[in-house]
Amino acid sequence: MNPSISHTRQQETLEAKARWFQSLSLEERQELLCSFTDIILENYPIIVKEKDAKPVAGRVLVLSEA
Numbered sequence: 001m002n003p004s005i006s007h008t009r010q011q012e013t014l015e016a017k018a019r020w021f022q023s024l025s026l027e028e029r030q031e032l033l034c035s036f037t038d039i040i041l042e043n044y045p046i047i048v049k050e051k052d053a054k055p056v057a058g059r060v061l062v063l064s065e066a
Contacts, residue, residue, distance in 0.1 A: 018063055 021029070040047060 014061065014063055015065075 024032070
């Protein structure tokens with residue numbers, strides 16, 4: 001697989017995104033997690049004060065290998 005830039009929706013499927021994420025090293029995944037956490041805390045700092053968060057129904061997506 002040659003790395004390239006694509007602008008088609010077909011290559012932006014959840015499965016393709018999952019494959020991309022799995023291709024990252026552990027360090028790269030950790031860096032993304034830290035970046036996402038920083039973005040969330042920057043935009044919604046009171047999130048750290050919220051207790052007993054409950055999951056939102058219908059927000060779970062199960063991916064399967066075709």
